[in-house]
Amino acid sequence: MEAFAFDTTEQYLLAATGILLAVQALYYLALYNRIHLRSRKAGRDDLHFTQELPPLSVIICAHEEVENLRRNLPAILEQDYPQFEVIVINDGEKSESEDYLTQLENRYSNLYHSFVPDSSRYISRKKLAVTLGIRAARYDWLVLTEANCCPQSNQWLRLMARNFTSRTEVVLGYSGYERGRNWLHRRAAFDNLFTAMRYLGFALAGSPYMGIGRNLAYRKQLFFDQKGFSAHLNLRRGDDDLFVNQVARRDNTRVETDPAAVVRMQPLLRTKDWREEKIGYASTARLYHGAQRWILGFETFSRLLFHAAWIATVVLAALHTHWLVAALGFLQFVFRFVMQALVINITAKDLDEKYRHYLLLPIFDILQPLQSLRWKLYCLFRDKREFLRK
Structure with a gap:
């Protein structure tokens, strides 16, 4: 029964990963799946x-x-x-x-x-x-x-x-x-x-x-x-x-x-060209009225926390040779990946997009918020006159 004896840290990590997974599922099924519906x-x-x-x-x-x-x-x-x-x-x-x-x-x-x-x-x-x-x-x-x-x-x-x-x-x-x-x-x-x-x-x-x-x-x-x-x-x-x-x-x-x-x-x-376009939209996003900007920001934050939590779970469990814990942490990642891939690729099909996103999806999933942070930092440190009328 040692395989089922989780220590306190492992229990907290699994619980945190599960909660973040539920948050992510809510966003994908209730918001991002709207185009398909x-x-x-x-x-x-x-x-x-x-x-x-x-x-x-x-x-x-x-x-x-x-x-x-x-x-x-x-x-x-x-x-x-x-x-x-x-x-x-x-x-x-x-x-x-x-x-x-x-x-x-x-x-x-x-x-x-x-x-x-x-x-x-x-x-x-x-x-x-x-x-x-x-x-x-x-x-x-x-x-x-x-x-x-x-x-x-x-x-x-x-x-x-x-x-x-x-x-x-x-x-x-x-x-x-x-x-x-x-x-x-x-x-x-x-x-x-x-x-x-x-x-x-x-x-x-x-x-x-x-x-x-x-x-x-x-x-x-x-x-x-x-x-x-x-x-x-x-x-x-x-x-x-x-x-x-x-x-x-x-x-x-x-x-x-x-x-x-x-x-x-x-x-x-x-x-x-792409960078300038994204910086342009980042410069105006801070002026949006409504809570949508903050709701989407929370999705990004919970996404990054989810990746940190499941990776920490797998690494810690592997170090302690608790393979069941490692498998549970990895299965949570797999569940989110399958759900994400289904929603994104069904939406891409509905819009007749030419790309499908599978193997590169985890990379883009982490890269996208980092890119957004980069555009916001550009806005923060650029001369403000660059965003004003000329």
Whole structure:
């Protein structure tokens, strides 16, 4: 019976690991699994979509991105939707982009473009570009995306619009990466998927707190009622996540996760680009209203504690040759890994993600919060002027 004689330390470690496992299971089954549950409901027609297809305006902000426009804009212009316009606001390099957009306007009567004046200084250029596009829009429903994004199908606008009920003012969509080949691509794809499981999961739970402007819709009147971006004019970022944080509520926000409504970006070429994007969002996250940020922070904290607890259990038991204790500690890790892999990969399948996460999942699971800490430290020690309007 010595195999069942656990000392006090082993008992505490096993109990702590079990409690942390239960906490993690609650997050995965009650929050991170929401996208899959939503997909199942959509398949059963339980989500009460509208049959109306109101006219809408697609707004694209492009910063020196003529190649992205060549690659992606035709797929947006050729959407299967009865009445819509596409407004491209060009920022930065003008001549080549202007020439290309002018040529396309001769082929597509619903394409319009303008530009951000070089002398603009009173607002961040991205926010000004979005504001110019919204002011130029003829229709009440706005769908925002970016020049480096391409819809997965010609049904993108129809699927977003099926959520435009009389009570809806905000629709959150999903944006992912095209499949790449290297370590950076896998890291970025996992981080992007996991981030979406968080903010879309909260929105599906009735507590929306942010959105990303690559696949986002809201009413034009809502923008003007909130006086646009006036609450955060001093910040370079916040044209998507802070605005959604300000206006989204349980009763006015819906989520679209059909794989045909996904938009995809080209794989990242440089770590620097990904780092700057993540630092940008980290700089605005501290301004979010609501408890979601702290709830997610607790998930991260409990995750790291869980890994520390099961590893300590296995190591201590192995040193004392208590193999049953070591096996119980390792089984708790295996149980969480299986649950995590099922939720993440089923969600990835629902969103038509190209990657599946199995062998690298434990590495990403620990690396992701360490990366987030790194972005926050960047924000803390960088010159604050880098996050203010220029």
